[in-house]
């Protein structure tokens with residue numbers, strides 16, 4: 212089996228489950244060459260991914276969680292000496308995560324539920340009479356960009372513009388014009404600098420104002436630290452949630468028996484269905500760690516400094532962790548999927564994400580029916596984030 216987990220071509224029709232299967236069975240911790248880099252270990256079994264994600268003493272999130280090392284002077288996720296929380300280790304990471312954690316607890320997320328449901332209605336209202344839409348851009352992508360805008364206290368339309376920038380940031384550089392990724396990051400920072408000025412002048416009850424007033428290690432958060440928080444929050448919650456929704460609807464269309472089962476009791480079955488769609492789509496393809504010392508993993512000797520890459524989509528189809536992993540089973544319980552990661556960096560936005568997903572699925576599935584693809588689905592040319600790039604869809608408004 213030819214293994215290539217770097218080329219965007221391997222992800223052009225969704226995640227490469229045939230490669231994942233072979234790797235899990237034959238080489239669950241496999242050395243993978245990297246044309247312009249040192250190479251990395253690809254980790255594909257659930258138990259090993261789980262171990263690496265939780266074991267921050269052996270596996271570090273520094274200098275980056277992307278496979279490619281930061282270019283000197285222009286680090287991904289870094290700004291001069293400053294780092295993004297996603298790329299820190301405890302105890303530094305713990306101190307930064309504490310600054311925003313309160314906004315993302317289950318009770319805090321629940322307080323947003325009514326508003327999120329109202330947004331879901333507004334989003335479907337905008338397309339319902341047309342009988343067709345691009346489900347990715349017009350429906351699935353709207354929700355996370357609105358929610359992040361509301362969290363940060365920004366106009367909803369700005370959320371939509373910021374979300375377009377994240378899409379560029381997550382696209383493989385080889386699929387973009389030269390410099391486009393960096394330009395998108397700079398635009399994001401330019402916008403966030405405006406937010407700093409606005410929220411300092413007129414602080415409000417929103418996360419941006421709260422962050423600007425925060426202290427870490429007894430000192431005020433500096434502007435570059437705010438910019439990196441801003442980039443992380445806009446980046447992390449946008450295309451992940453969108454891809455879950457679009458990839459999830461596609462999975463329902465491809466599995467009519469499962470779709471029918473869900474519709475027979477949507478409210479009662481949404482809970483297990485959502486978790487199964489998370490397992491099935493696994494929107495985040497990988498996170499990288501770097502070995503802090505020599506360590507053994509899955510029978511392989513990892514050396515200090517080696518890159519170790521966790522493939523969440525592969526772990527989520529591991530037969531050692533799931534019965535009939537290749538079947539979409541919306542009633543699956545238990546479902547120990549790892550689509551949100553685990554350990555100190557486990558997705559901070561997962562409670563909000565679940566509320567967004569439920570609100571959108573409920574709204575879409577109760578108001579739209581007879582879904583039909585108007586063109587073949589094209590997938591994002593990315594080896595990091597998985598989902599349909601566009602999904603032109605015809606549908607019938609329900610009664």
Ligand code: HEM
Nearest residue numbers: 297447448451452455495551552553556557558559560564
């Ligand atoms: C379906 C939707 C989503 C998926 C699949 C997802 C997945 C992930 C994954 C895999 C990680 C890394 C976990 C690890 O390294 O163990 C992560 C981290 C993170 N996510 Fe999400 N996410 C989603 C939605 C969101 C939303 C809506 C937000 C915010 C509103 C968010 C905010 C974050 C943040 C801030 C981190 C970094 C946490 C840290 O470094 O401590 N995510 N997410």
